Amino acid sequence: MRKNGRTGRRPGTPDTRETILSAARDAFAEKGFDGATVRAIATAAAVDPALVHHYFGTKEQLFLAAMRIPVDPAEIIPVVVGGGPDNAGENLIRMFLKMWDSPFGSAGTALVRSAVSSEWTARLLREFLVTQLLRRITRELGVDPAEAPLRGALVASQIAGLAMTRYIIKLEPIASAAPELLIAAMGPTIQRYFTGPMNSPAP
Known part of the structure; x- marks a missing residue:
């Protein structure tokens, strides 16, 4: 049964952030920063793209978090x-x-x-x-x-x-x-x- 008009997309959980980061690292390594998209990363992590933005803001901020670089x-x-x-x-x-x-x-x-x-x-x-x-x-x-x-x-x-x-x-x-x-x-x-x-x- 459909809930909130979505299927197959997991809401935020304690593990969601790390799942997104793992998908982001794979996407950035495979396609580069320019080729990777927030939508594709969200799909790989089985979450809504809005949740990616909720946790990380911009694609640039997601990339820095994926790299674990403590400088901006x-x-x-x-x-x-x-x-x-x-x-x-x-x-x-x-x-x-x-x-x-x-x-x-x-x-x-x-x-x-x-x-x-x-x-x-x-x-x-x-x-x-x-x-x-x-x-x-x-x-x-x-x-x-x-x-x-x-x-x-x-x-x-x-x-x-x-x-x-x-x-x-x-x-x-x-x-x-x-x-x-x-x-x-x-x-x-x-x-x-x-x-x-x-x-x-x-x-």
């Missing part, structure tokens, strides 16, 4: 771009070091370790970096959309390298270097990737 890009991005395009490189490195030298660091380290050994986690981390951070930062900086994917990937290569050398394998002297030293050394490289000239390959 909406708070990070204004800090990175707040000083204008010419300061984005140093601002990004400074923000990265501040986050990873805080209690967030243990969660970030665990995520990177998992991504190295798990393609599923790697896909989720890649989607987070591309869609939630780099795409939005390059847009705010006014980067040419045709160049933005490559520029963002180059920035990510530096950030990932810093995460690995400082926090995972603890390569000295990077592991114990003062943050300001790393900001001064890496900021200009990040800045060039964001806004500097992109040399054309030799013919």
